[in-house]
Amino acid sequence: LNTLTAYRNIVGDMGKLASALSLLGWDQQTHMPAKGVAIRSQVTGKLSKMLFEFLVSAELGAYLAELRNADGLSELERASVRRVGKDHDRNRAIPAELIEEQSIAQSQAQTAWVAARQASDFAAFQPHLEKMVGYARKFAEYYGYEEHPYDALLEDYEPGMTCRKLKAIIEPLRAELVPFLRRLMEKGTRPDTSLLDGTFDAETQRRLCRRALEVIRYDFEAGDLADVAHPFTTTIGPGDVRITNRYLEAQLLSSLFGALHEGGHALYNQGMPEELYALGLARGASNGIHESQSRMIENQVGRSLQFWTFFQPVLAEFFPQFKKAKANDLCAAANVVSPSLIRVEADEVTYNFHIMVRFEIEAGLLDGSIDVADLPRLWNDAMKRYLGVVPPNDAQGVLQDVHWSMGYFGYFPSYMLGNLYAAQMFRTLRKEIPTLDASIQAGNFEPLLGWLREKVHRHGGAYEPQELMRRITGHELDGSHFVSYVTEKYGAIYKL
Ligand code: ZN
Numbered sequence: 352l353n354t355l356t357a358y359r360n361i362v363g364d365m366g367k368l369a370s371a372l373s374l375l376g377w378d379q380q381t382h383m384p385a386k387g388v389a390i391r392s393q394v395t396g397k398l399s400k401m402l403f404e405f406l407v408s409a410e411l412g413a414y415l416a417e418l419r420n421a422d423g424l425s426e427l428e429r430a431s432v433r434r435v436g437k438d439h440d441r442n443r444a445i446p447a448e449l450i451e452e453q454s455i456a457q458s459q460a461q462t463a464w465v466a467a468r469q470a471s472d473f474a475a476f477q478p479h480l481e482k483m484v485g486y487a488r489k490f491a492e493y494y495g496y497e498e499h500p501y502d503a504l505l506e507d508y509e510p511g512m513t514c515r516k517l518k519a520i521i522e523p524l525r526a527e528l529v530p531f532l533r534r535l536m537e538k539g540t541r542p543d544t545s546l547l548d549g550t551f552d553a554e555t556q557r558r559l560c561r562r563a564l565e566v567i568r569y570d571f572e573a574g575d576l577a578d579v580a581h582p583f584t585t586t587i588g589p590g591d592v593r594i595t596n597r598y599l600e601a602q603l604l605s606s607l608f609g610a611l612h613e614g615g616h617a618l619y620n621q622g623m624p625e626e627l628y629a630l631g632l633a634r635g636a637s638n639g640i641h642e643s644q645s646r647m648i649e650n651q652v653g654r655s656l657q658f659w660t661f662f663q664p665v666l667a668e669f670f671p672q673f674k675k676a677k678a679n680d681l682c683a684a685a686n687v688v689s690p691s692l693i694r695v696e697a698d699e700v701t702y703n704f705h706i707m708v709r710f711e712i713e714a715g716l717l718d719g720s721i722d723v724a725d726l727p728r729l730w731n732d733a734m735k736r737y738l739g740v741v742p743p744n745d746a747q748g749v750l751q752d753v754h755w756s757m758g759y760f761g762y763f764p765s766y767m768l769g770n771l772y773a774a775q776m777f778r779t780l781r782k783e784i785p786t787l788d789a790s791i792q793a794g795n796f797e798p799l800l801g802w803l804r805e806k807v808h809r810h811g812g813a814y815e816p817q818e819l820m821r822r823i824t825g826h827e828l829d830g831s832h833f834v835s836y837v838t839e840k841y842g843a844i845y846k847l
Contacts, residue, residue: 373586461756469746491717563610569621
């Protein structure tokens with residue numbers, strides 16, 4: 352048995368465990384009865400431990416050491432050794448006792464966060480958050496970094512990204528978009544959304560979303576759609592990539608854009624060849640690149656006039672009150688900009704500001720220039736600077752996201768980067784397929800999907816994000832594409 356075969360066996364076994372965990376996780380969110388939680392947490396705990404032990408095993412370490420210097424590996428095999436090797440190194444860097452300690456603190460922090468948010472009581476969450484920040488800072492020291500401790504954590508979500516690079520991306524974005532938002536609000540004409548008023552039967556919405564997913568070429572023979580409170584997509588394995596969604600009777604478009612968003616994530620994994628799964632590469636190039644696939648389908652495609660020209664009669668099949676609606680009006684109503692308090696409900700223009708607020712705070716927490724106790728005040732100050740709104744309480748402010756209670760520091764920037772990657776890729780896509788608008792307008796999503804399959808999906812996690820962007824667009828991430836996309840689109844919709 353040679354080393355490569357032994358390596359592939361161990362990575363294959365890890366993939367099978369991960370697949371079982373994904374299925375258990377999906378079931379837990381969608382179908383598991385409440386009384387099943389005790390045994391389920393024992394099972395997932397056991398399987399997670401087995402997976403972790405495979406990952407940090409001396410056996411895997413020895414294969415990696417040998418293969419890192421070996422000749423004759425294919426390009427994909429080398430990419431696998433690089434990525435699995437990085438996971439191995441990072442997980443071995445943290446002492447086992449510290450991981451266990453952190454995971455206990457994490458479940459306490461999450462419980463405390465739920466209660467604190469309900470009571471809008473930051474002080475009750477503060478000691479837990481201080482602990483989670485403490486662990487994040489320790490982890491950063493163990494992982495190592497050159498310039499800023501935040502860099503060590505970003506690496507998990509966005510390989511190659513650093514605090515300095517993020518600042519260089521954010522600075523010009525903020526300089527352009529803050530005054531643009533002010534102009535939109537002061538001088539623009541807000542689209543009329545009254546045609547979306549009403550109550551929309553949930554079951555009909557569910558069927559509409561299935562149709563929308565078929566339209567974008569989501570493969571139901573390699574997937575499934577289930578109901579949940581907080582939509583997500585999960586990959587069980589090749590041929591099994593599942594979506595979840597929720598249906599609010601007073602908000603028709605919420606489920607539709609939810610379906611398009613999760614559908615975009617799912618197309619990415621459905622487009623990864625089986626070979627990638629066997630090598631531990633069936634994942635996004637980064638969280639940000641994964642988010643670019645969902646954002647592109649949701650926003651660049653789903654919130655375009657071309658899409659609505661095709662989709663208005665489809666919508667009217669399900670909800671006949673839209674028989675006479677104009678595509679123009681529907682599209683405008685789907686693109687209302689309003690500076691709000693809540694990140695997850697933010698529109699394309701204001702979304703990134705929510706991330707900038709969190710980035711400033713996270714970087715400060717990690718380098719010690721910000722104290723946890725000051726967060727409510729700093730949060731509200733930053734919201735005012737970026738969005739011009741101030742939360743009336745901490746539940747709608749600093750306590751709104753689950754991420755920090757879970758110790759996920761460095762995660763938020765991926766959401767913003769997803770928007771920026773999407774704008775840059777879409778620009779290239781339109782140049783390379785001049786008939787794109789016409790085909791979307793005709794309801795033909797094959798050219799779009801074909802391009803994404805070829806340029807993005809089939810590579811899975813084989814390239815780091817900036818390398819992938821160079822291959823697709825000819826250069827690394829450049830936020831100015833997002834600025835021109837947003838100012839052109841919303842300048843027109845708001846008749847500036
Ligand atoms: Zn997403």
